[in-house]
Amino acid sequence: xxxxxxxxxxxxxxxxxxxxxxxxxxxxxxxxxxxxxxxxxxxxxxxxxxxxxxxxxxxxxxxxxxxxxxxxxxxxxxxxxxxxxxxxxxxxxxxxxxxxxxxxxxxxxxxxxxxxxxxxxxxxxxxxxxxxxxxxxxxxxxxxxxxxxxxxxxxxxxxxxxxxxxxxxxxx
Numbered sequence: 001x002x003x004x005x006x007x008x009x010x011x012x013x014x015x016x017x018x019x020x021x022x023x024x025x026x027x028x029x030x031x032x033x034x035x036x037x038x039x040x041x042x043x044x045x046x047x048x049x050x051x052x053x054x055x056x057x058x059x060x061x062x063x064x065x066x067x068x069x070x071x072x073x074x075x076x077x078x079x080x081x082x083x084x085x086x087x088x089x090x091x092x093x094x095x096x097x098x099x100x101x102x103x104x105x106x107x108x109x110x111x112x113x114x115x116x117x118x119x120x121x122x123x124x125x126x127x128x129x130x131x132x133x134x135x136x137x138x139x140x141x142x143x144x145x146x147x148x149x150x151x152x153x154x155x156x157x158x159x160x161x162x163x164x165x166x167x168x169x170x171x172x
Contacts, residue, residue: 020083020107021048021059022073022119026068027154028080030061030103040097044117049089049097051116057085060107060123074119076112080126083107 052059061076062158088100
């Protein structure tokens with residue numbers, strides 16, 4: 001057994017495919033180590049899930065750029081996104097699917113491919129930018145305080161239905 005005073009580091013050397021299916025969503029991001037349950041109802045994304053399950057199960061969940069509703073053609077997401085693997089999938093009686101994606105890391109999309117019913121992209125893996133052993137308490141605290149401000153700003157920008165009340169204003 002290793003001496004407890006020795007520093008232990010591990011870096012996953014798994015190979016990500018060069019091209020990933022992209023699941024662009026307007027208000028969802030996939031973060032490393034998070035589980036993301038999704039209800040799949042559109043035919044193109046049912047096909048994407050079937051292709052993923054038949055293969056290596058990798059895909060990216062990518063946030064659509066602001067203003068995507070006004071774009072013509074297939075809307076493009078932000079270039080940096082999370083990726084993961086489908087770890088659970090169930091086909092429902094109505095032919096829709098419930099899936100769970102386990103977040104694994106981040107990718108940068110280099111080139112988009114419109115050769116299937118769903119979007120795909122050539123990607124590069126983005127490695128964590130912190131050195132092994134770095135204390136991440138301060139960055140985590142920064143995120144804990146910044147995220148509520150971000151969430152409130154997004155809620156103010158999201159179009160609401162005529163029957164939905166406006167969110168309560170809170171100080172930034």
